[in-house]
Amino acid sequence: MASVAAGFWQMSGYAPYVWGSFGFAAAIFLWNWWAPRVRRRRLIEIVHDE
Amino acid sequence: MSAAWAILRRELQLAAQTKTDWLMPPFFLVVVVTLFGLGAEANDPRLAAFTPAILWVASLLAALLTLERLFRGDYEDGTLEQLCLARAPLYLTVLAKLVVHWLLTGLPLVLLALPLAVGLGMRAEGLPVLFAGLALGTPCVSAIGGFVAALVVGLPRAGLLLPVLVLPLIVPVLIFGAGAVRSAQEGLQASGPLYFIAAILALSFSLIPWACSAALRNAFD
Amino acid sequence: MWTWFHRLASPPHFFRLAERWTPWIGVTAAALLAWGWIGGLVFAPPDYQQKDAFRIIYVHVPAAAVSLSLYSLMAAAGVVALIWRMKLAECVLVAAAPVGASMTAVALVTGMLWGKPMWGAYWVWDARLTSELVLLFLYLGVIGLYQAFDDARAGARACALLAIVGVVNVPIVKYSVEWWNSLHQTSTILKLGKPSISADMAVPLYAAVAGTFLFCAYAVLRRVQNELLWRERNTGWVAELAS
Numbered sequence: 460m461a462s463v464a465a466g467f468w469q470m471s472g473y474a475p476y477v478w479g480s481f482g483f484a485a486a487i488f489l490w491n492w493w494a495p496r497v498r499r500r501r502l503i504e505i506v507h508d509e
Numbered sequence: 510m511s512a513a514w515a516i517l518r519r520e521l522q523l524a525a526q527t528k529t530d531w532l533m534p535p536f537f538l539v540v541v542v543t544l545f546g547l548g549a550e551a552n553d554p555r556l557a558a559f560t561p562a563i564l565w566v567a568s569l570l571a572a573l574l575t576l577e578r579l580f581r582g583d584y585e586d587g588t589l590e591q592l593c594l595a596r597a598p599l600y601l602t603v604l605a606k607l608v609v610h611w612l613l614t615g616l617p618l619v620l621l622a623l624p625l626a627v628g629l630g631m632r633a634e635g636l637p638v639l640f641a642g643l644a645l646g647t648p649c650v651s652a653i654g655g656f657v658a659a660l661v662v663g664l665p666r667a668g669l670l671l672p673v674l675v676l677p678l679i680v681p682v683l684i685f686g687a688g689a690v691r692s693a694q695e696g697l698q699a700s701g702p703l704y705f706i707a708a709i710l711a712l713s714f715s716l717i718p719w720a721c722s723a724a725l726r727n728a729f730d
Numbered sequence: 731m732w733t734w735f736h737r738l739a740s741p742p743h744f745f746r747l748a749e750r751w752t753p754w755i756g757v758t759a760a761a762l763l764a765w766g767w768i769g770g771l772v773f774a775p776p777d778y779q780q781k782d783a784f785r786i787i788y789v790h791v792p793a794a795a796v797s798l799s800l801y802s803l804m805a806a807a808g809v810v811a812l813i814w815r816m817k818l819a820e821c822v823l824v825a826a827a828p829v830g831a832s833m834t835a836v837a838l839v840t841g842m843l844w845g846k847p848m849w850g851a852y853w854v855w856d857a858r859l860t861s862e863l864v865l866l867f868l869y870l871g872v873i874g875l876y877q878a879f880d881d882a883r884a885g886a887r888a889c890a891l892l893a894i895v896g897v898v899n900v901p902i903v904k905y906s907v908e909w910w911n912s913l914h915q916t917s918t919i920l921k922l923g924k925p926s927i928s929a930d931m932a933v934p935l936y937a938a939v940a941g942t943f944l945f946c947a948y949a950v951l952r953r954v955q956n957e958l959l960w961r962e963r964n965t966g967w968v969a970e971l972a973s
Binding site (some may be wrong): 506 | 771779793839968969
């Protein structure tokens, strides 16, 4: 079982490329989810203060 | 039509008064090419191979120099607003301004590129194609650049924004222009890419003045 | 039909509509992305030629597809914004730009990471990569242009013009690079045959594509909402919302 998991993470030797791609994509997706949320909170604060 | 002629005459007269406007771009081109010559090894044969790319990039950058001021002066003294309100179609006015921009900056570059190419060691068979490519390509830069200049007219950071917006739009002109010279040097047909630049030229001079006038009107809304 | 259209274009109405729909779009997108990515990483069999490196397809292809679609959306919104002077279209235009730019970046980075083991180089000047790079520049140009304007409406219309000119430019770039590459056929790109993609590889890919599209719809709608909030900050409905 451990060797299966290790083989999965190794991605037959392409680990940096595969995990790098998925990691970068995940980071960008998270940013796209997170950035509008933060901006909205700030906008509501600004409108509220005025 | 007579309005367009009047604009053409006025622009040329204005340019005659300020010599730096049309002296600087050719000078810039010479300086850039000299820097390339100094940056490479003395008499490096690879420099000759890179000549089309160097000349094309240098002349595109030189043409960019004056674009910011294409509408800036007229914007600041209010002439542009009058031109937008005038009865003469803005399309023709803009076209006249673009043609003048090419006459003052593009044409000297085209003429100057040939001696510079010889100086960099380019072989003779590429020269006519280089000349034809630049003659067709620099008006495209004037048109596309003029459109972007109209977009950013009146903006405080226009000087920085302008090159960043123009360069991606003129990628095809550069590729076809420099590629045509290389295929001529390799003994291949160069007419294909030249026709493509001609097509881009026709496309930009028929469509860009419309987009350009829309951008100028937008600046005054 | 037209009354419906005008109602949709009214900022408070659209805001409320988006408020109702975005959570569902987001949840569906997350589920589809989880299906596509986990299915692609864990359950899809390795490719016989590319081994496990082919799994990058599950992020690369959806991102590339969505980057082109978002640019078309931007240009279409630009046309609507210029002809009908519709505020909502202006908001869609400026909201699509950052999302599109980030997806283009994903397509480029994953393409480079895929290219290194497959072609032996991170970057080759082939038509697709180059047009994607120019697309990124165009997106960044739209973002920069919009930021430079103080007046949101004038800025959005300037961006609309730039997006429309850019949409003409992208196919010309692609064609020019294709011609340029045919000039020197010395490139040693490993020609990968069209992989006959099997169902257990393809289904997660479809899920990932659908998930990415829905996710971008979610992100764009959220940004449109923010844009509407900002532009209408002095109106009653925003004040009501903020209190």
